[in-house]
Amino acid sequence: MIDRYKHQQLRIGSVSPQQISTWAIKILPNGEIVGEVTKPYTFHYKTNKSKKDGLFCERFFVIGDEKEDSKVCEQYGVEFVDSRIRRYQMGYIKLACPVTYTQEGETVIPVNPIGMP
Secondary structure (H helix, E strand, C coil), X not given: CCCXXXXXXXXXXXXXXXXXXXXXXXXXXXXXXXXXXXCCCCECCCCCCECCCCCCCHHHHCECCCCCCCCECXXXXXXXXXXXXXXXXXXXXXXXXXXXXXXXXXXXXXXCCCCCC
């Protein structure tokens, strides 16, 4: 039997664009700040490697396979980490105005439409 009074409460609400960007911003070991997707590219079609500052950039989501004994990739300056940590890494795309995406209705709702108070 489950005791309904022993469970913790869960609060669901919207998150501000500033909070999302603070979750996604990461400081690399070389001091560089990354997290914003600035290019629309995903992979290079010949090498099948992710493009820098693109949607699947390894600097945002960290590199998984370790080829040497070092803990930092010399090419990207990113740490080698376990796949369990990579699942929680985030990146963000800065838009002209904040929008809300609801998966249930598959609609995009502008939070503050231009020209409205």
